[in-house]
């Protein structure tokens with residue numbers, strides 16, 4: 118297996134800068150997810166790692182080798198791409214076995230490994246068909262099988278589950294995770310699905326407009342987003358944000374004129390901002406309903422199975438609050454909200470970047 122190091126990668130297409138100054142160190146055997154909205158440069162980063170694009174600036178290292186100028190065939194990669202191309206004139210079996218054949222693996226071993234991976238991806242009964250005789254989701258699974266079967270040092274996957282229905286997607290997600298533990302290929306996985314990213318990634322790199330805005334464990338990214346964009350992109354519903362001010366006298370927070378004690382972890386950062394504006398973030402599951410100094414009216418109550426989601430209108434904000442499924446709140450009801458200090462995430466009002474915590 119091999120570690121991957123991306124050093125100051127830059128790639129422009131005409132006037133569009135697709136990737137700006139991306140540097141990432143991916144450990145040997147690690148599963149890293151590139152997450153971000155459509156057009157943020159995820160596929161381009163992956164293609165740079167694969168050698169399907171050449172960077173304008175920067176370097177790609179795989180297993181301690183500078184591969185920036187090496188063609189894809191010499192990088193020991195397995196790839197599953199967004200537009201997965203299967204060989205149309207070959208049966209599924211031969212499509213999957215292709216990489217093994219290229220590597221000179223014996224016929225019996227080929228059969229054994231193809232059958233194993235086919236079982237895993239639930240395509241065992243499709244091995245005799247041609248790609249044209251498959252559904253989109255089945256073709257996608259064949260493409261995944263073809264990349265996995267060779268057990269490459271580095272596995273690159275671009276939205277490999279996008280064509281599957283919700284249930285199969287959930288199943289395959291768990292299978293991929295298990296498989297990764299078994300095979301151990303250093304994996305870079307692209308998705309715009311935050312749940313998939315959180316579930317699969319040892320670490321997640323969040324991209325925005327060609328730049329990595331945060332690279333950390335899923336828990337850390339969810340609990341301590343580096344800016345408002347990350348807080349909004351991860352989490353369903355996203356983090357709530359309040360426009361607030363820092364009390365000029367004692368450094369406490371004022372949200373809609375209501376005073377909240379200054380979170381201890383931010384004491385230093387707040388001391389420097391007395392009298393100024395500040396952005397206060399809090400996850401929907403951390404807003405408490407019942408007692409508290411903020412007043413609001415429940416606009417919508419959505420039962421979502423495991424939880425109930427309330428939309429509460431306060432004087433100046435619409436607040437999403439996640440409560441237990443049996444919570445009694447009804448539309449039209451007035452409720453009191455509290456914003457527990459330990460769960461507040463403070464950001465600069467202008468740059469919207471997280472303030473340092475002690």
Ligand SMILES: Nc1ncnc2c1ncn2[C@@H]1O[C@H](COP(=O)(O)OP(=O)(O)OP(=O)(O)O)[C@@H](O)[C@H]1O
Nearest residue numbers: 130133134135154155156157158159160161162309
């Ligand atoms: N070959 C190309 N020629 C011109 N522009 C390109 C090319 N490839 C990508 N781009 C542009 O570069 C930017 C990044 O594209 P990229 O495909 O990497 O995004 P992405 O994050 O994978 O998006 P999606 O989630 O929609 O697949 C986009 O603005 C895209 O239009």
Ligand SMILES: [Mg+2]
Nearest residue numbers: 159160161199
């Ligand atoms: Mg893409």
